[in-house]
Amino acid sequence: GAGVSQSPSNKVTEKGKDVELRCDPISGHTALYWYRQSLGQGLEFLIYFQGNSAPDKSGLPSDRFSAERTGGSVSTLTIQRTQQEDSAVYLCASSPQGGFNTEAFFGQGTRLTVV
């Protein structure tokens, strides 16, 4: 596609339910990132993929969070047993490579609300 696509754009879920957030990166981009943006906070790094592997998972807040990437393309971020503090905008970004000065292209995000 022309840009990074995320779905759904909005998700309301009940506390304790599992959710899956999807990211379709720009075709050919090997690097993919997930960030979380909470109200009044900056962007919090969650996880980074290079191809299908995740060299850096250091930002995942707890073991309830997991992510995978298949075929070097689509990525899914899964949050199990959601809590209210998980409410945030989840942003996905991709870049052509993991290079040091490579621009990251962002999707519009998924707004997750846990009630």
Place this chain on the structure above:
Amino acid sequence: AQSVTQLGSHVSVSEGALVLLRCNYSSSVPPYLFWYVQYPNQGLQLLLKYTSAATLVKGINGFEAEFKKSETSFHLTKPSAHMSDAAEYFCAVSTLLNTGFQKLVFGTGTRLLVSP
């Protein structure tokens, strides 16, 4: 580890006034620095980036930023604010992972408010 600090969570200017958004970085190696803008209900868009080629970097929409090593700063400026500039602005530094790849570390953002 590299990091950035943005001074001021909110900056208010009048239309036509100078815009100055502050960013200071911490890095033990020459940094790669970025400014991103986020318009309401949209994703982040790259405004400009510093990659050591020139200390004064020009970006889109009339914005520019100057890298000052002595001050460890990368402040964003625009001579004359437009109403359409109202958005949130994020400074970021590229940090090298031990895997050899980079990730962006963002500041907490500055919301720019432009009044008529």
